[in-house]
Amino acid sequence: MGVIIETERLSRSYGDRLAVDGLTLAIAPGEIFGLLGPNGAGKTTTIRMLATLLPPSGGAARVCGFDVVRAAGEVRERIGYVMQQVSPMGYYMLTGREKTEIEAALYHVPRRQVKARAGEVLDLVGLSQDADRLVQEYSGGMQKRLDLACGLLHRPELLILDEPTLGLDVPSRHRMWDHIRALCDQGMTVLLATNYMDEADRLCDRLTIMDHGREVVTGTPAELKEAIGAPSLDEVFLRRTGHTLREEPK
Numbered sequence: 364m365g366v367i368i369e370t371e372r373l374s375r376s377y378g379d380r381l382a383v384d385g386l387t388l389a390i391a392p393g394e395i396f397g398l399l400g401p402n403g404a405g406k407t408t409t410i411r412m413l414a415t416l417l418p419p420s421g422g423a424a425r426v427c428g429f430d431v432v433r434a435a436g437e438v439r440e441r442i443g444y445v446m447q448q449v450s451p452m453g454y455y456m457l458t459g460r461e462k463t464e465i466e467a468a469l470y471h472v473p474r475r476q477v478k479a480r481a482g483e484v485l486d487l488v489g490l491s492q493d494a495d496r497l498v499q500e501y502s503g504g505m506q507k508r509l510d511l512a513c514g515l516l517h518r519p520e521l522l523i524l525d526e527p528t529l530g531l532d533v534p535s536r537h538r539m540w541d542h543i544r545a546l547c548d549q550g551m552t553v554l555l556a557t558n559y560m561d562e563a564d565r566l567c568d569r570l571t572i573m574d575h576g577r578e579v580v581t582g583t584p585a586e587l588k589e590a591i592g593a594p595s596l597d598e599v600f601l602r603r604t605g606h607t608l609r610e611e612p613k
């Protein structure tokens with residue numbers, strides 16, 4: 364079993380605020396791995412360092428075998444990154460297909476392959492039927508799936524998703540989970556940040572609970588619950604941190 368993401372005491376501070384504090388992770392190819400924690404736990408900061416968008420203040424990380432600082436270009440070629448909020452501004456008057464084709468150029472998809480590749484990723488997220496409708500007519504769930512499609516355009520080995528179902532209703536969330544699982548069945552690795560317990564429990568193969576920038580505990584959802592006889596990840600979180608997931612960090 365190799366590793367696709369490896370971090371060693373990865374840290375990042377903003378001024379004197381330590382947002383990520385000595386995080387050591389090893390994620391295997393083909394896993395759906397979750398970072399679960401409340402707002403401010405350091406999930407986005409971790410993800411942005413792994414996506415080479417933010418330099419670490421300490422420690423190291425390798426993604427797809429490359430150091431995120433010294434070989435950022437190599438990392439970027441191999442990952443897809445879907446941000447928490449992708450601004451729809453400027454895209455509203457385009458169809459889903461047009462947006463995807465424009466993004467394909469940004470991802471350096473060879474020109475002759477753009478149409479086929481856009482069709483392929485729209486199909487993967489279940490948007491083929493709606494591809495020629497305007498993005499402004501899309502529901503929140505469809506817009507999230509369109510963002511996911513764009514993250515797949517250059518056929519990444521690893522997909523990094525920041526809160527992929529934030530704000531979606533239950534059916535849309537379940538639909539998104541199905542698409543993420545299907546991608547993993549095809550060999551992709553997924554790292555996702557979430558503050559939804561059920562998402563971590565039902566979608567992730569393994570997860571790290573984060574709080575105040577630190578790893579609290581890592582394991583499969585079943586292991587984390589069984590280790591302390593907790594009925595749910597909510598309870599695991601509460602017992603391990605002394606507060607609930609919904610409380611704002613101090």
Ligand SMILES: Nc1ncnc2c1ncn2[C@@H]1O[C@H](COP(=O)(O)OP(=O)(O)OP(=O)(O)O)[C@@H](O)[C@H]1O
Nearest residue numbers: 377380382400401402403404405406407408409558
């Ligand atoms: N650009 C920044 N400048 C200063 N502080 C920041 C900056 N970005 C994040 N922080 C702080 O770093 C800490 C971790 O933030 P981060 O966004 O990584 O958490 P998160 O777990 O992703 O939260 P959320 O679920 O709200 O996205 C927080 O205390 C936050 O206020």
